[in-house]
Amino acid sequence: MAPQDGGGVDDSREPEDISRERCWELLGLAPYGRLAVVVDSAPEVFPVNHLVADVGGRAAVLFRTAAGTKLFAGxxxxxxxxxxxxxxxxxxxxxxxxxxVAELVEDPATVAEVTGRLVAWHGTDKPHVVAVGGASVSGRRFRLERAR
Structure with missing residues (x-):
């Protein structure tokens, strides 16, 4: 049986669930991710750099954005x-x-911290900070099958 704590992978190559705590750790290690929003009844996906932090006593993914689709549709x-x-x-x-639910972060200290830690990928001003808390957090881990 594959371990369920997200700490390791057995040789069965079966996907395994990752614990909620380990999911947040892995998100914190990832340099970027993808935000999915719905615009005019269609999904849109945006790559963003992010960080994981405590917001209001719960873990959340935070990212910077300009006044645009990520802000208005999210x-x-x-x-x-x-x-x-x-x-x-x-x-x-x-x-x-x-x-x-994506939430606009309005706490000046949190906005300053995120702005200082996340550098925009291009020259567009990104004055807004958005948090996505984990109403649901899930993860899977597996071994890659390499061509022989």
């Missing part, structure tokens, strides 16, 4: 955030998905 609505990774040394891959 804040106050259900969204999904996904990040994944691969450990090349062990051929172990993982994927974590967080779903919840």
């Amino acid at each position: 804040v106050g609505r259900d969204v999904a955030f996904e990040a994944d990774g691969v450990d090349a040394g062990t051929d172990e891959a993982w994927s974590v998905v967080v779903t919840g």
Whole structure:
């Protein structure tokens, strides 16, 4: 049987669930992820750099954005955030998905911290900070099958 704590992978190559705590740890290690929002009844996905922090006593994914689709289609609505990774040394891959309502962060100290830690990928001013708390957090881990 595959371990269920997200700490290791057995040789069965079956996907295994990752614990909620380990999901948050892995999200914190990922350099970027993808935000999914719904615009005009269709999903749109945006790559974002992010960090994981405590917001109001709960873990959340935080990212910076300008006044645009991520802000207007995300804040106050259900969204999904996904990040994944691969450990090349062990051929172990993982994927974590967080779903919840996106919230505009208005606390000046939190906004300053996030702004100082996350550098925008391009020159657009990104003065807004958005948090996605984990109404649902789930992850899977598995070994990659390599061609022989």
